[in-house]
Amino acid sequence: MVKDYIETIDLEKSFGGLQAIDKFTLRVKKGEIFGLLGPNAAGKTTLIKILCSLLMPTGGAAYVLGKRVPDRHIAPLIGYMPQELALYTNVSVHENVEFYGAIFGLSKDQILKRERELLRLIDLEAHTKAIVHNLSGGMQRRVSLACALLHEPPLLFLDEPTVGVDPQLRMSFWDYFEGLKDGGTTILITTHYMDEARRCDRVGFMHAGKLIAEGSPHELLDLTHTDSLEDAFLILSREERG
Amino acid sequence: MNVGRPVAVVKRVVADLNVARGERMNIGRVVAVVKRVFADLNHDKRTVGLIVIVPLLFMLAFGFAFQGDVRDVRVLVVNDDNGGGLGNASISDRVIANLDTATLTVDSATNESAAVAEVQNGKAYAVIVFPTNLTETVYGTAAQPPLAAQANPPGIIAINPQAKVSIRVLADKSNTEVSRAIITAVNAAVLKTADENGQSQRLSVDTTGAIYGLNARFIDFFCPGIVCLAIWNLTTLLTLQAFVGEREIGTLQRLFASPLRESELVAGYSIAYGTLGVMQAGLLLAVGVLLFNVIIVGNIILAFATIALLAIVSQALGILLSSVAHSQREAGEFMPFLMLSAVLLSGIIWPIEAIPVWLRPASYLIPTTYAVEAVRSVMMRGWGLSMIWVDIVALLVFAITFLVLAVIMLKKRE
Known part of the structure; x- marks a missing residue:
């Protein structure tokens, strides 16, 4: 029985001379929501891509669901929402859902059932037949999230899932994520919103490819004697820069 | 003439020019656009390469590929011409000798059906059939070849001035350019031969038959x-x-x-x-x-x-x-x-x-x-x-x- 759904040990990734991930060690337990915070180019997306077997590490090791990545066997067990839209924009919402459902081996009935549930969650029930490129940016992001959740994977990688989504809907997303967590789903999520970070079980601050701090939001606030995660991050990244 | 009207026209033209002056091109902005395009290209070596290479490639490819004539087309000769007793001086041998060997690669076949089968199998493009009575018809008679065996006998007298004979070309006309080149080459060889012998009115080329692509356009x-x-x-x-x-x-x-x-x-x-x-x-x-x-x-x-x-x-x-x-x-x-x-x-x-x-x-x-x-x-x-x-x-x-x-x-x- 795998306890740590994600484990990285001194993980490294470089692109040419650029060190995108630097000696990164992390453990995410089953049923946790782990938030990755950091500025642009901190390495959050690169880390997620390595964990999803999309990039090869250049050093160290990473394990997902007990398997050393890259490993295609974990693919059916993970849900991935990339930062890019990752939808077919010339077809309808339903056709996208249908396609990704089929890729994950869902039956027609299962797809229709999940489509109803998820479109209700993302508040797009009335837009099933809408062509994706006719939807607003925020609506498109919501469809993208729905496609990642379709097959009810035990482990979710969500790369900035709430960008462009209005605050009210963001909150309902988080209610849903917490519901998933209660059902045993593990979520690794990147975000720029500190209010979202506060709802994570644990948070990791990333800076220049390194994990500069990790812990529960309360632990990080206590550590830096601040009352906002944003300030906590700024203090810790200043310390990191020396 | 009302002077007021032409003045009004002049005033309107001047007003137009003023507007035009207000909207005239700003050379600085134009230069900025030009600079931006070149700056973009400066960072896009691939497109610059394309701008240089593609036209060059077009020029070279069209130059090399399109200036060439049809070459090395294999044809089979079925020479049934009995030579009218003239041996090497037979008309068929002369026509064959006059075929343009740059265009045609000429091989012999023993009989027409074998040759046609080769074309049908795609191993040759045409069969050129020389009939049995070719030389004797052109020269008049086989029994009395005029000044027989002279290499290039000028002024041969035809005994039967009405007699005519055809060399048949059975081509694969599915490739119109190739079949046209074959027919042109055979016609040229026949004309040259006839010209050498002064018998052009007796000798013709029959190209109506085709192994493939009859009436192809x-x-x-x-x-x-x-x-x-x-x-x-x-x-x-x-x-x-x-x-x-x-x-x-x-x-x-x-x-x-x-x-x-x-x-x-x-x-x-x-x-x-x-x-x-x-x-x-x-x-x-x-x-x-x-x-x-x-x-x-x-x-x-x-x-x-x-x-x-x-x-x-x-x-x-x-x-x-x-x-x-x-x-x-x-x-x-x-x-x-x-x-x-x-x-x-x-x-x-x-x-x-x-x-x-x-x-x-x-x-x-x-x-x-x-x-x-x-x-x-x-x-x-x-x-x-x-x-x-x-x-x-x-x-x-x-x-x-x-x-x-x-x-x-x-x-x-x-």
Whole structure:
């Protein structure tokens, strides 16, 4: 029985001379929501891509669901929402859902059932037949999230899932994520919103490819004697820069 | 004349000029645009290379490929001419000696049916048949050859001034340019011979027969080529753009993180684009048949199957090329190369026999060469799988190679 759904040990990734991930060690337990915070180019997306077997590490090791990545066997067990839209924009919402459902081996009935549930969650029930490129940016992001959740994977990688989504809907997303967590789903999520970070079980601050701090939001606030995660991050990244 | 009116006109013109002056071009802004375009190019060496290389390539390719005459076409001679007792001085030998050996590679055949069979098997392009009574008819009589055996007897007196005789050319007219070159070469040889002997009114060339492509026109020759060209260009470009689009928008990343295997993705694309290719081909052939009365002698299903195979080769190439194209613009830059290689080197308009010998190996590196040859053979010659299997095998080799490389390329992780 795998306890740590994600484990990285001194993980490294470089692109040419650029060190995108630097000696990164992390453990995410089953049923946790782990938030990755950091500025642009901190390495959050690169880390997620390595964990999803999309990039090869250049050093160290990473394990997902007990398997050393890259490993295609974990693919059916993970849900991935990339930062890019990752939808077919010339077809309808339903056709996208249908396609990704089929890729994950869902039956027609299962797809229709999940489509109803998820479109209700993302508040797009009335837009099933809408062509994706006719939807607003925020609506498109919501469809993208729905496609990642379709097959009810035990482990979710969500790369900035709430960008462009209005605050009210963001909150309902988080209610849903917490519901998933209660059902045993593990979520690794990147975000720029500190209010979202506060709802994570644990948070990791990333800076220049390194994990500069990790812990529960309360632990990080206590550590830096601040009352906002944003300030906590700024203090810790200043310390990191020396 | 009311002076007020012309003044009003002048005032309006001046007012126009003032407006124009207010809206005139600002040279500084124009220069800024020019500078930006060049700054962009400065960071895009690939496009700069394209600007230089493509026109050069066009010039060289058109120069080399289109200036050549048809060369090295194998024809078979069936010489039944008994020579009228003149031995080496027979008319048939003289005509054969006068054939342009740059255009034609002349071999002998023992009899007409064997020679025709060789053409039917695609091993030669034409049979030239010299009738038994050729020399005796031209010279008047076999029994009394005039000043027999003189090498070039001028002023031979014809005993039967009405007698005429024809050399028959049975050509494979499915390739109109090649058959035209053969007929031209035979006519030239006959004219030269007749001129040497002063017997031009007795000797003619009968080109009405054909082993394949009787009554074929250029459009019949061109149609299979243009269908293959359309499939090749559009399928490659569409797949290339589709894959570049998938990369840009992130769907490929999402798919690679899913249970979908790279081979399944490529197989799906192959089936979809193979089907599209067949539909495109159906539309083009329907226009060809209904509007231009294009000849289809053979099995249309076989022609479609070959075109579907070409579509699969093309889409696999599109996926392969997508690994080196990072944007839709870069994808479009492949278009001239795809178009040029197929149009010039694969026998679509210009027969391969007219391409300089040193350039011909390049033709056989292009999949369209095999597809055009196979589809044309099916449509115009009525050939079946047993005759076009070499082309089909070549296309299969291209398809398998490109598909395997496409899967390997997709599996590659940074």
